[in-house]
Amino acid sequence: MANKSKKEHILHVASGLFNKQGIRGTGVDQVVAESKIAKMTLYNHFPSKDDLVLAYLTKQDDEWRSWFEASVDSRAQTPKDKLLAMFDALGEWFGEKEFTGCAFIKAASEFGDPAHPYHGAAHGYKLNLRAYIASLSEDFGPADPGALSDSLYLLVEGAIMAAMLQTAARPALHARRAAEILIAHHAPAAV
Amino acid sequence: MANKSKKEHILHVASGLFNKQGIRGTGVDQVVAESKIAKMTLYNHFPSKDDLVLAYLTKQDDEWRSWFEASVDSRAQTPKDKLLAMFDALGEWFGEKEFTGCAFIKAASEFGDPAHPYHGAAHGYKLNLRAYIASLSEDFGPADPGALSDSLYLLVEGAIMAAMLQTAARPALHARRAAEILIAHHAPAAV
């Protein structure tokens, strides 16, 4: 247990710092200091800062996606309500006190080269999110599920950006209202 | 002229590097090397890297906004067509070979602290964009101009993010189609 919890503790502290200060803005020494561990302990568990960052991105991916999908599932049962519940879940996320934006948007922004591994991790993460939205859209059964999921995906990303930049008062709410209109427009013909 | 063009040249080279590699990822020495000027010349025109970055952000703001509004104006005359033309302009932007995403999203991502000046610059820039969309929306004359502009703003940000992360094939087109639906829904009652 001591072994595992140490590694997890380091990763936890590092994740908080990466989220707050960015990846390049956070030095290994600061992670060591705030974790209150020896530098060699960190390098024992993570051979390089790069490995630590990749572990951080993987953790963010796992945690965020499982939280998001669970939050949607707990809020709604029908496909249509689940599509809308996505925006309520986003609203909850945006309202968290320690909200620091989407880790993957920030990672991809810091490392703009599409060939960079961090950028690739962000790309993969967002494709999963898109696939999730597409899956919910198909369950809803509209005539053109692709068009609906494409537009809802853009609303999700837009709401996240607005929350990060604080350029809209309640982006999740605005996005939800727009989603309602789009969903109504794409609604499957009544049987 | 020699004076001014040197300063502009340095800023031009620095802007390209900031866009490609990020702000923290670009060192002063590289700007000096690629500008083919002496380091002291740079520090003569820009007292610190911070001043250089702020000049870069100001320049991006001016250039992008004037380009975007001119592009919209050249594409459409009526308020409704102008709202839609925003997405055609975005599509043109995304298709540029040297497209590197929104400089302000990246700056705000690199410097996540809302109190940081770069973050503030990004915030101001996005508020201007939002105000522009709100102005176009009001010209269109819908019953609820706020709701329309809020939703279109989210589509714009979402499309930019999708273009940056390459998570959608033609984000501007998808955004435009969603915008058509939203605009139709908010259309003013025919007189």
Next chain:
DNA sequence: TTGAAACTATACAGACCTGTATGTATAATT
């Protein structure tokens, strides 16, 4: 032509970065 302003080249200070080296303490296992 002369003199001031701008530019150049080179070197370097001091801080910070990642990663390593070294030796010690502690705790579990054999």
Next chain:
DNA sequence: AATTATACATACAGGTCTGTATAGTTTCAA
């Protein structure tokens, strides 16, 4: 009790970063 794995503290190597110092050179206008 001896061995092994883990964590500890400290120091430092080698590089990069921003910014400065210094001295020589070009440019251009009076």
